[in-house]
Amino acid sequence: MSRIYDWFRDRFDLDAVAAFAKKKEVPLYRGTFLYYLGGICLFLFGLQVLTGILLLLYYQPGENTAYESMKTIISRVEFGWLIRDIHGWSANLLIFFAFLHMFSVFFGRAYRKPRELTWMTGFILLALAMGFGFTGYLLPWNELAYFATRVGTNIPGSVPVVGGALLKLLRAGDEVTGATLTRFYGIHVSVLPALFAGVLGLHLLLIQVLGMSVPPSQERLPPEERRSIRFFPNFFLRDVMVWLVILNVIAVLAVFFPWELGAKADPLAPAPAGIRPEWYFMFTFQTLKLLPAHILGVEGEVLGILGFGLGGLIWFCIPFIDRWEGSHKVSRAINVFGVVVVVYMIVMTIWGYLA
Amino acid sequence: MNRIRDAARSVLPLLATLAVVLPAQAAAGEDACTDCHLGMDESKETQARLFSHWADDIHGQVGLSCADCHGGNPEAFDDEDAAMWNVENFTGAPERTEIPSFCGRCHSDPAYMRRYQPEAATDQEAQYWTSRHGLLLKEGQDKVATCTDCHGVHGIRKTDSPLSPVYPLNVPETCGRCHADAAYMAEFGIPTDQLAKYRSSVHGVALFEKRDTGVATCNDCHGNHGAMPPSVKDISKVCGTCHATNQKLFESSKLGQIFADEELRFCEECHGKHGIQKPSEAMLAWEGDGVCLRCHTDADTGPREVAGAIAASLGKLRSHLEEARAEVQHAEEKGMEVSDLLLFLEEAHDGLVKTRTSVHTFDPAQVTRAAEPGHKAAQEAIEGARALVENWVFKRKYLLVFTVLTLPLVLLTYLKVRQMERS
Numbered sequence: 001m002s003r004i005y006d007w008f009r010d011r012f013d014l015d016a017v018a019a020f021a022k023k024k025e026v027p028l029y030r031g032t033f034l035y036y037l038g039g040i041c042l043f044l045f046g047l048q049v050l051t052g053i054l055l056l057l058y059y060q061p062g063e064n065t066a067y068e069s070m071k072t073i074i075s076r077v078e079f080g081w082l083i084r085d086i087h088g089w090s091a092n093l094l095i096f097f098a099f100l101h102m103f104s105v106f107f108g109r110a111y112r113k114p115r116e117l118t119w120m121t122g123f124i125l126l127a128l129a130m131g132f133g134f135t136g137y138l139l140p141w142n143e144l145a146y147f148a149t150r151v152g153t154n155i156p157g158s159v160p161v162v163g164g165a166l167l168k169l170l171r172a173g174d175e176v177t178g179a180t181l182t183r184f185y186g187i188h189v190s191v192l193p194a195l196f197a198g199v200l201g202l203h204l205l206l207i208q209v210l211g212m213s214v215p216p217s218q219e220r221l222p223p224e225e226r227r228s229i230r231f232f233p234n235f236f237l238r239d240v241m242v243w244l245v246i247l248n249v250i251a252v253l254a255v256f257f258p259w260e261l262g263a264k265a266d267p268l269a270p271a272p273a274g275i276r277p278e279w280y281f282m283f284t285f286q287t288l289k290l291l292p293a294h295i296l297g298v299e300g301e302v303l304g305i306l307g308f309g310l311g312g313l314i315w316f317c318i319p320f321i322d323r324w325e326g327s328h329k330v331s332r333a334i335n336v337f338g339v340v341v342v343v344y345m346i347v348m349t350i351w352g353y354l355a
Numbered sequence: 356m357n358r359i360r361d362a363a364r365s366v367l368p369l370l371a372t373l374a375v376v377l378p379a380q381a382a383a384g385e386d387a388c389t390d391c392h393l394g395m396d397e398s399k400e401t402q403a404r405l406f407s408h409w410a411d412d413i414h415g416q417v418g419l420s421c422a423d424c425h426g427g428n429p430e431a432f433d434d435e436d437a438a439m440w441n442v443e444n445f446t447g448a449p450e451r452t453e454i455p456s457f458c459g460r461c462h463s464d465p466a467y468m469r470r471y472q473p474e475a476a477t478d479q480e481a482q483y484w485t486s487r488h489g490l491l492l493k494e495g496q497d498k499v500a501t502c503t504d505c506h507g508v509h510g511i512r513k514t515d516s517p518l519s520p521v522y523p524l525n526v527p528e529t530c531g532r533c534h535a536d537a538a539y540m541a542e543f544g545i546p547t548d549q550l551a552k553y554r555s556s557v558h559g560v561a562l563f564e565k566r567d568t569g570v571a572t573c574n575d576c577h578g579n580h581g582a583m584p585p586s587v588k589d590i591s592k593v594c595g596t597c598h599a600t601n602q603k604l605f606e607s608s609k610l611g612q613i614f615a616d617e618e619l620r621f622c623e624e625c626h627g628k629h630g631i632q633k634p635s636e637a638m639l640a641w642e643g644d645g646v647c648l649r650c651h652t653d654a655d656t657g658p659r660e661v662a663g664a665i666a667a668s669l670g671k672l673r674s675h676l677e678e679a680r681a682e683v684q685h686a687e688e689k690g691m692e693v694s695d696l697l698l699f700l701e702e703a704h705d706g707l708v709k710t711r712t713s714v715h716t717f718d719p720a721q722v723t724r725a726a727e728p729g730h731k732a733a734q735e736a737i738e739g740a741r742a743l744v745e746n747w748v749f750k751r752k753y754l755l756v757f758t759v760l761t762l763p764l765v766l767l768t769y770l771k772v773r774q775m776e777r778s
Contacts (some may be wrong), residue, residue, distance in 0.1 A: 053605055071692060071694065074692050075691075075692040075695070081750075127611070177470055229776065234772060234776060237768050237772045237775075238767055238768075238772055241768040241769055241772070244761050244764055244765045248757070248761050248762070251757050251760075252754065255750045255753075255754045256692045261692065311665055
């Protein structure tokens, strides 16, 4: 082992890397468990890549092959059901933990100077992950996915001025067809992974360069009272421990709650009852559903989409809006804003499922 | 206030009529017939009847006008004599007895019909005069159905339009308008329960509940324009139009020969007519509703054994199919992918249908042979479903092994971290 290390050390400056790894520390306080969230997301993304590649070996995009190949994967390919279920569950858990990670960063004020770009790249990663979810949902080409995509692609279609073009760009035509499936497949397995890998690399680099953020409450403590642990190997081993637990949870979910394939999509069939988007789009879907047809002469849906666009932009730019970052004062307004957003998302999601 | 209400009362019906009539007039184009008849003091109902459905009428859609059927001169505006009475080809509204020949002027003319619908039949009128309706009409009985009673007037749609009264889904109701009306049919002395019986029959359920337009309805057995009850000799041929194998097997069976000799009503003797129910082995029972007892007696031990053996074969296959369905459902409830097994179930069901068909040979050996493919498919479904359930159990075992392997790893990591942090 040491010979291999020496071989590399002769060629690369491994000692610098080892020194950096030794120096890297994680703050130790009541909220340390929140630092696991980013690692969990990274682990789940790794699972996504791995299971996604395995699915690619058998999946055949196309109106007449997608559903059939999915059926083959879950019923004939050895452990195909497991790979598909892990892919589906880890995708959902990834978005769930990414949301948790984002809110923990938000309420811990981890976006403050100098970590504005870390926040922004994280936000982009979440948006890309949701894009993965949206495009991946259609790939089995089943009834529910087909109609949910029809409804889902209608939403960007309502954006003023560019809506029509956006709709055509997404659907590869006026309707959701086999061409949309091929397009979503291309986006899901090449465009999004390339973008995600680039932004993730930048996000991780920024974390290494800027170190772990500590919340204002810890920063206010005198240096001798601040505690920390080494990232390697202490925190990393803790990370591994959590990953193993998560992997087991996914295995339980895959065995006890497998993803149903349902009936094959039939564009000519009437839309089945209970069409709904994936849970992480539910709050937007429910909001748009509740809006009246017209508000002050403007189409309700258009206003809703513009509202979400504006909300997303504010969220994205929060490091520049939170003016108290330098003085370590806790901004009550920002906290209230964050709580309102969280409560709104939870209430609308629950309402969407109960409606 | 009352004057306003009165004014509204007189104006609103007029507005309502105009709303119906004006679009129709626009559809009909500039025409002396519509020009005059819309302005005449005819009742609003008459105007609505004449014009409100004209836009949907196939004749209007292909560009025919009032004069093409009723004659007259559609260009003679404001001159009643020049428009109607002095025009040689003016027929006006035909009497009921004249309607078949009125429609037949065009519909019996292949050269004329070719211009609009080259593939259209042109024998409807000829057929009609051979029908029970046509024969009675010739005798002067004008209560019988003529073209317009079934197809409508001034709103005649193509027969493949779901809104047409003769679209397959609407045929029973259309015939039933007269044939289910006991008061109207009283003088003809025929039953009026056909529609009610048909509704609960295997055909009626398929038509009304499953919306299966391929299923037999009134005209499929009685004919369309040449409608007539089938004769005793023709019954098996009528049923055989769809149930060809049953007809062939029965006619070549020993029993079929006896039916022919005795002039029995073939299919109808056992299955009935308008109220035909889904067949089952209960029909072969030597008691209760068993149909064999309608002719046989307890003393006929030979036929009784044949019926018993055939019923046993059918029952065995049906039970096998039910068992297969239960096993597949069990696997499906466990979340397993069963679509391949559903094909086996379908095959087994087809096997049961074919076995039921083979009953018409009245040969137990042939029925047993016919049941074999059904048994094979049912067995495949059962074995496939059991394999899936085994796989379901395997998944749980795999999970247990995985958990047993990972949890100690988690524990070891935890202990290692604790040890490191203490030191």
